[in-house]
Amino acid sequence: MVKITDVARHAGVSPSTVSYALSGKRPISEETRQRVEASIRELGYRPHAGARALASSRSNVLALVVPLRTGIHVPVVMQFAVSVVTTARRYDHDVLLLTQEEGEDGLRRVADTALVDALIVMDVQLHDPRLPLLRSLDRPSVLIGFPAEPAGLTCIDLDFMAAGEVCVERLAGLGHRVVALVGSPPEVYVRQTAFAQRVVQGFTAAADRNGLASSVHPCEASPAAARRIAEQLLREHPALTGVVVHNEPILEPLIDAFEQLGLRVPGDLSVTAICPDELAESLRVPVTSVALPSAEVGERAVGLLMKKLGGTAVPEATLLPPRLTERGSTAPRDA
Amino acid sequence: MVKITDVARHAGVSPSTVSYALSGKRPISEETRQRVEASIRELGYRPHAGARALASSRSNVLALVVPLRTGIHVPVVMQFAVSVVTTARRYDHDVLLLTQEEGEDGLRRVADTALVDALIVMDVQLHDPRLPLLRSLDRPSVLIGFPAEPAGLTCIDLDFMAAGEVCVERLAGLGHRVVALVGSPPEVYVRQTAFAQRVVQGFTAAADRNGLASSVHPCEASPAAARRIAEQLLREHPALTGVVVHNEPILEPLIDAFEQLGLRVPGDLSVTAICPDELAESLRVPVTSVALPSAEVGERAVGLLMKKLGGTAVPEATLLPPRLTERGSTAPRDA
DNA sequence: CTGAAAGCGCTAACAG
């Protein structure tokens, strides 16, 4: 293995000069830098990660805790993870993958052993058991999602309440008077996943504000459940003309079900969704939707972490404003 | 930070004794071990990962390279990743997440900097550009999937050829004489992803062997594409009564399309699939399928890596035999 | 702008 002293000897400089040439933490004459870089290339030198971590007390690794629960949409998690890894690399960091299964012990372990410099935690619950730990850890963290008590933590997420509102406002603007929210599977609400509840809040508030009749319907992530919900909606809310869907897997089946029940989208029924743009675009009926910006959230989460690692203060809360894209699934209500 | 010398002093032993008590690499008297463990607990000692890696030249971290390409089924990747992480933890290892985007440089980087001890590479192509690198690396690796030239590498995967065969044999056994394979999206074949081609080989060979008329149809992963394929099949192969599907996202839409075209499953048409059991079970018509054992592959990949890290020789090729589960989508052909 | 040298915290000979 070629080490820094080898490079130093080969370039005719001291090890510290090689180190500084690499880190840029002190000025190096252009000529010296050239020689050092040439030697590095020639010898194929790679600094030893462990040695570096030991000497600098920085591992340049971030922990990413991904959820395993049911009721979450896997592609979103994956997209987010990829975005975190890609962004971390831009900052010269790597990403250690942890599953939620590891729980608090896992977080403590990777933090206390200095395996990672900082943590990103996905799928935060309203009363997440990991919050006290994260607050007490000596390493910075960023949460994806907002708990009930976010004080002392750094959180980022789409503003789901505003997203729910925007969907309703859009439907109201098109003249719809009776709307329904088809939401995530029941267990998601039972677990008190913040984002799901926030959508409900926004949806309901905006409906009330606009004088719309509204109802909320959790829904399992299966086509059969979608069909049942569609039938139930038509039966119980015959005047319904606007639906907001916050449940990726059933988006297409639900629209299919409505059409099979004789309702045209958007002719008889306008549909808006909160989901990734790629999904909304790819459906048979492209759906007007508020984007779930996983990639952006991942990017910004890493950015926040880097600032914190650099000693810069960051806002405790970052709520990304909803961005609604008009597609083919919404239309004015028939007069 | 509490370090090993602190523990040693507190327990009245030497640092090496603490180290050995932790690693079990040499016998420690029961009494000493008790004292050491008590001190560790009391002081909340956690060995520094970097120091450990430097001194032992083992980071206890595995690299996992996940694919990003289109045409792969995300939940399978995720399930595999989770299985790798979970299994790695059982062996006291962690997992560093790399995206395929990083390419060969990324692999070389994490290997050469000693960030990881070993690598797991998913989505291996027939002529994967990373193969020479993996062969030359001084760290062990395991590939998920088989390239054209697997010599000198450790590979593991479901035996996709046998899987294709099993599906056909099953249909043949039920009396079906005309069968079709609805496969992965065209780009998957263009990329020469080994597993997709192997399914085709097995499918075709078994069909020929059994004297069945057969055809192969790559298919995009959209419901619309599924519909088109269904129509095309009925038009071009009116005698068709058996279908093998190797394309998760379209499994349900395809069956829907067949039924909307007037074909009952399994009454008029028997369907078998190669897909995760959870998917096959969850469909409206539970589908007879060969399981895609992501969890098992992940587990065994880690197991192989651990053996290699321990200096034990392992087989170059591990092909998991297909396991077909009978569900509601297959029936004997009408006489 | 550069060098010398003191660790970072742990492991693994070596010695007993």
Next chain:
DNA sequence: CTGTTAGCGCTTTCAG
């Protein structure tokens, strides 16, 4: 069964 000690390879004072 246990202790002593020499590194592992790098970063970062301190000194010039």
